[in-house]
Amino acid sequence: MFAGHFGLAALVKSRTRKVPLWALMVSSQLLDVVFIPLVMTGTESMDETVYGGGYGGVVIHADYTHSLLGALLLTIVAACVGRWIWGKQAGVIIGAVVFSHWLLDLLVHRADMPLLPGNWGDLPLLGFGLWQYPWISIALESLLIAAGTWMYARTALQRAGRSSRVTPIITSALLGIVLILLLVSDADGWF
Known part of the structure; x- marks a missing residue:
């Protein structure tokens, strides 16, 4: 769901002028941004041996960042x-x-997302497990990318008016290409 988070950020950007696109992109990945140093310190981890590795084939032990x-x-x-x-x-x-x-991860993660940090209280772990069905996961992520890119491009062209439309067209095309490349790199481990 890596690229899908960015697709949602682009969709949100199409609806607001106040927040820069870069801030929405960082916001969409903030849980993973905080996750990385916690993995590096051993506080959180990923287990690739359970489902064979590859993106979506990993059990993520993000007991702090991805807890509710x-x-x-x-x-x-x-x-x-x-x-x-x-x-x-x-x-x-x-x-x-x-x-x-967190909500999008809830859809795709296997049951590896705790309610409380550190899985305090040993409560049931959450996750609907759409990663087990690659085509559904890819379709959902593709939908987020397509909707985000389309809405971003449409709004950028409207805001440009009759003046230069070259910049919105180029930035929208680059956004779409980058998101598609991210999706392809995510899906690479599934096939």
């Missing part, structure tokens, strides 16, 4: 930063995009 409470805490922090920089509405938008990461 951890995601909500990161959402609140990001929303506060967004509010401080761009205003109240932008803070709400950034918070929603950060939390969308």
